[in-house]
Amino acid sequence: MSYSGSGNSGGGAWRNDGGSQPHAFDPLLQPELFRGVATRRVFAFLIDLVVLSIPVVLGYLFIAVFGLITLGLGWALFWLAWPATVIWAVVYYGTSLGGPYSATMGMRAMDLELRTWYGAPGYFVLGAMHAVLFWISVSFLSPLVVLVGLFNGRRRLLHDIVLGTVVINSSVRTQVAQPARTF
Numbered sequence: 001m002s003y004s005g006s007g008n009s010g011g012g013a014w015r016n017d018g019g020s021q022p023h024a025f026d027p028l029l030q031p032e033l034f035r036g037v038a039t040r041r042v043f044a045f046l047i048d049l050v051v052l053s054i055p056v057v058l059g060y061l062f063i064a065v066f067g068l069i070t071l072g073l074g075w076a077l078f079w080l081a082w083p084a085t086v087i088w089a090v091v092y093y094g095t096s097l098g099g100p101y102s103a104t105m106g107m108r109a110m111d112l113e114l115r116t117w118y119g120a121p122g123y124f125v126l127g128a129m130h131a132v133l134f135w136i137s138v139s140f141l142s143p144l145v146v147l148v149g150l151f152n153g154r155r156r157l158l159h160d161i162v163l164g165t166v167v168i169n170s171s172v173r174t175q176v177a178q179p180a181r182t183f
Contacts, residue, residue, distance in 0.1 A: 024119030025166055027153030033168040037155045040110040041167060047106030052092060056085050090128045097127025103170065113170040126163065133159035 027034050060081060067075035096104040102121040103113045114122045114130065122130075137145050137158045149157045154166050 023117050024115070025117075025154065025168055030172075032172045034153065034155050035169065035172075037112065037167055037169065038149050040112055041107075041149075041155075041157075044104065044106035044110040044112055047109055048092075048104050051105050052089055055088060056081075059084065090131055093131035094124040094128035097122040097130055098124035101170075107167070108170075111169060111171050112167050115166055115168060117164045117166055122165070126165065130159060130163055130165060133162055 025033050060078075063074060063077045063081060066077065067073070093104065096107075097114050100121075101108055101113060102115060107113060114127070116122070116126070134157070141158065145158050148161070149155050152161075154160075156166055160166060
């Protein structure tokens with residue numbers, strides 16, 4: 001039995017079917033969305049490592065030179081470098097995955113984007129948690145994380161499954177989503 005509200009037939013909040021939406025991206029109906037995603041995710045990760053490393057290396061160099069100039073007093077700032085690196089990584093992933101492209105710089109270079117399982121774009125907290133869960137899962141279950149992605153149709157890794165996200169080919173998604181021309 002379901003209650004549809006005050007005559008609203010738009011699928012009200014009261015539903016008897018469990019209230020969950022179907023997956024927006026089906027690997028059987030749209031295999032081109034997932035073709036080559038696993039390989040390109042590896043290269044996107046490597047590009048993101050370079051993007052993350054450049055400011056960190058510059059920060060360490062600044063602290064080293066500042067310590068030389070201040071006769072060793074500036075080297076006390078090295079204790080801030082590790083927490084700043086973690087904060088920088090979380091902010092980078094949160095803002096880029098939660099941004100208008102739903103992709104990091106590496107993912108954009110590899111033509112990938114992050115979506116929720118029901119098709120919505122990413123947001124800051126989702127992007128930040130995506131990074132945190134990725135690093136935690138890689139730290140504890142490194143080989144298993146890769147194997148999980150090889151044995152499912154959507155090429156989702158362990159942290160994607162936990163967060164309910166999927167990484168797809170962005171150019172294919174935009175081609176599928178464009179309406180047909182009528183002229």
